[in-house]
Amino acid sequence: MSTSTRVGIIGAGAIAMHGHIPGIKKHPHGSVVAVCDTNQERANALAASNGISTVYTNWRDIIADPNIDAVTVALPNALHAEVTIAALKAGKHVLCEKPLAMTVAQGEEMVATAHKEGRVLAINMSNRPRAEVQYMKAKVAEGKIGKISYAQGRMIRRAGIPGFGSWFTRKELSGGGALLDIGVHMLDMVLYALGNPKVSAIRGEVQAVHGPQRRGLGGWGSDRVMDGTFDVDDLASLHLRLADGGLVTIEVTWAVYAQNEERIQLIGDQGGFDFYPTLYGNDKPLRFYSDDNGSPIETIPTLPHIADGAGNVIYKRYIDAIRGTGAVVASGDDGLAILRLLEATYKSASEKREISL
Ligand SMILES: NC(=O)c1ccc[n+]([C@@H]2O[C@H](COP(=O)([O-])OP(=O)(O)OC[C@H]3O[C@@H](n4cnc5c(N)ncnc54)[C@H](O)[C@@H]3O)[C@@H](O)[C@H]2O)c1
Structure with missing residues (x-):
């Protein structure tokens, strides 16, 4: 070389x-x-x-x-x-x-x-290298939040559809809409931070509400087609059962009548994390919730600076x-593991039933 x-x-x-x-x-x-x-x-x-x-x-x-x-x-x-x-x-x-x-x-x-x-x-x-994600992953692995009972990942865009007819919105070129575009990030971030627990079943729902009506246009996309095909989802909701009993929910939208929001909550039987990623300028730092001698405490961890950016x-x-x-x-194996869940979500949505994995 x-x-x-x-x-x-x-x-x-x-x-x-x-x-x-x-x-x-x-x-x-x-x-x-x-x-x-x-x-x-x-x-x-x-x-x-x-x-x-x-x-x-x-x-x-x-x-x-x-x-x-x-x-x-x-x-x-x-x-x-x-x-x-x-x-x-x-x-x-x-x-x-x-x-x-x-x-x-x-x-x-x-x-x-x-x-x-x-x-x-x-x-x-x-998103994996983000300091908050790395911190949560390390602390979950150390047992700081205990047994996972519930985790949630939300990536809500008020108006983020990348054109109406670019490759992003044509199923034959993209494979899917908001779920494949941003759901992949949320699903990966949450499961990665949890240490990639085994998922035993998935129930998913996808909808296309704004895209077909040419509403919710965002800024991304090199080819700004405005009057073409939109045959993908712009909203997805997933419920994943973990093999050891916990529940993970993921909600993503390309466009919706709601405030922009990115949020990850990881909740265990000993503690929990609340993280609002900064994509939308939200400067709330990562918070850790636990108890001290029976009293609720909330701490803001000091995170390392990542040279050159995460x-x-x-x-x-x-x-x-x-x-x-x-x-x-x-x-590639990591990407494939997430793809299996995304594919199962579309299957669940189309067959309107929970899919066992
Ligand atoms: N990791 C992330 O956070 C992130 C962010 C944005 C996009 N993406 C991914 O990156 C990929 C590209 O997204 P983008 O936003 O840059 O899209 P884009 O439309 O801006 O760029 C795609 C480019 O591919 C070119 N292209 C199309 N067909 C081609 C061919 N046969 N040969 C050579 N070039 C061809 C297009 O002309 C275009 O310039 C997608 O898979 C998207 O999901 C990832």
């Missing part, structure tokens, strides 16, 4: 611009050497603004480039499996965006290919894992 790990970016859209490229470039041994997008103008602009000299418009060409060690797949969900599998077979390491794929069958093939080819397959579960930890650890100096934050 050359002194620098050379990364090619596949998909020159929003997350590549705001996440992947700056994140990889922060690593002392990571460099971004090529960009690929079918939208050549977008690829050229992103390359030019980042000093990247090579631009491709066909993903088959970038994965065949011998001067590239690894790629990041920042494409519409429908392309994650095909491009990741082809890249792995071409000998590249892959950091794939979330959700891992559109179906469990695709995800299984991605993970099996990574293992067979001996390449790193990571997934961008970008979001960049994913990219740093991806390069570290390729170079054999660390491990990824979230692996």
